[in-house]
Amino acid sequence: xxxIPTTKNAIALYCTTAxxxxxxxxxxxxxxxxFIVKAFLFLSFGILFILAFNYALxxxxxxxxxxxxxxxDSH
Numbered sequence: 001x002x003x004i005p006t007t008k009n010a011i012a013l014y015c016t017t018a019x020x021x022x023x024x025x026x027x028x029x030x031x032x033x034x035f036i037v038k039a040f041l042f043l044s045f046g047i048l049f050i051l052a053f054n055y056a057l058x059x060x061x062x063x064x065x066x067x068x069x070x071x072x073d074s075h
Contacts, residue, residue, distance in 0.1 A: 008055065015048050 022041050026032040032041075 012048075012052065015044075019044050019048060 019041065022044070023032070026037050026041060031037050
């Protein structure tokens with residue numbers, strides 16, 4: 001098991017887990033009312049959202065079938 005993720009999916013999963021855990025712990029210890037904690041968590045959520053949106057725009061559709069050998073899928 002590797003501690004440092006190498007794929008984009010694993011990196012996104014770790015970031016989302018860390019932010020969710022941060023919200024949970026901050027709410028549990030009643031420190032979510034502090035402005036700096038709230039600002040840090042919402043800023044990290046916003047950055048993750050922007051990165052995910054940017055990745056979704058760059059993602060190209062993958063064609064699984066070659067263009068030169070067409071198949072008939074009507075049957």
